[in-house]
Amino acid sequence: MNPKNTPFLVGSTVLTITDPKNNLSFPVLLHYPTLDGSKPTPFGPFIMDVAVDGVLAEGKFPLVLISHGNSGSQYVYRTISTYLATRGFIVAMPEHFGNNRTDNSLSDSVKNLEYRPQHISLIIDYLLDKTTFKQQINPNTIALIGHSFGGYTALAVAGGKPYSMTGEAISTHKDERVKALVIMAPAAGYFSPKSALDQVNIPILLYIATEDIYTPKKWTADVILKGIQNPEQVLLREIKNAGHFSFISPFPDGMKNPSFLPANDPEGFDRVAFHEELPEEIFQYLEEKLTID
Structure with missing residues (x-):
């Protein structure tokens, strides 16, 4: 990915994607390799060391998209996105329309199940x-990373045929351009019906958390390993003592309180230390699985 094995700095810019069919638009945050000087920059409550609108470094780079969870944010996987950018990836992170931290009006709707994978392809x-x-x-x-409901999104993009919680078939289309998935505590229950995952045939790095009460193993790993045609394509990583939100980048101290569940982990779990290892592991996996011309 980076032939000199020397980390780049992180460029950052924001795009607006239009969905003309549904008459809507949504922002996408890009992180990418640059040689321009970076500086600590606020993004909402977070600080990222980036070169805003920096020039993309010379070279040919892989593309990775990151799909956030229900009512989430494009900022909360920044430990992963910035690390991948320094290793020569272009990383695109949408704020999913109607299912994000400021507007969650489409949560639990069929439209949300349809829009998310459509927008990845857009x-x-x-x-x-x-x-x-x-x-x-x-x-x-091209690869796709998804956490929680972003894991649903990734499986749908990869060819999964989801069903709503009431059993309604959701209209989605496989995007053959996506060659690998990394899914963390995915909302895989939408693919429980037989044959729902028959068309998913790309490598998958699957993370589950042993203390996850929202997407436990029976609704994640078991569904996926029983559903896809070739379970050998799945590398399962079971993170001991982690919770559902442990895959989110650590929050600033001022946001950590017992009532804000995304900032909390099971007792004894060190999210900061975990996120010093997780991005490198994801990088190594993608470097191995993505075939470079």
């Missing part, structure tokens, strides 16, 4: 066709 379309980045993205090395 982002890929846009990046490969309408941005200055298009000449430097290797279209054969």
Whole structure:
């Protein structure tokens, strides 16, 4: 990915993606390799060391998209996104329309189940066709990372045929351009019906947390391993003593309180230390699984 094995700095910019079919738009945060000087920059309550609108470094780079969880944010996987950018990835992180921290009006709706995977494909379309980045993205090395409901999104993009909680078939389309998945505590229950995952045939790095009360193993790993045609394509990582939200980047101390569940972990779990290891592990997996021309 980075032939000199020397980390880049992190460029950062924001795109607006339009969905003309549904008459809506949504922002996408990009992190990418740059040689421009970076500085600590506020993004909401978070600080990231980035070069805002920095020039993309020379080279041909893989594209990775990160899909956040229900009512989540494009900022909360920054430990992963910034690390991958320093290792030569272009990382695109949407704020999912109607299912984010400021507007969660589509939560639990069929529209949300449909929009999320559609919008991932729209982002890929846009990046490969309408941005200055298009000449430097290797279209054969595209991966998708998803946490929680983002894991649902990733499985749908990879060919999964989801069903709503009332048993309604959801209209989605497989995006063949996505070559690998990393899914963390995924909301896989939407793919419980037989044959729902038959068309998912790409490598998957699957993380589950032993203390996850929201997406326990029976609704994540068991569904996926029993549902796909080739379970050998799944690398299962079971994180001891972790909770559902442990895959989110650590929050600033001022946001940590017992009532704010995303900032909390099971007693004794060190989220800061975990996020010093997680991005490197994801990088190593993607470097191995994405075929470079």
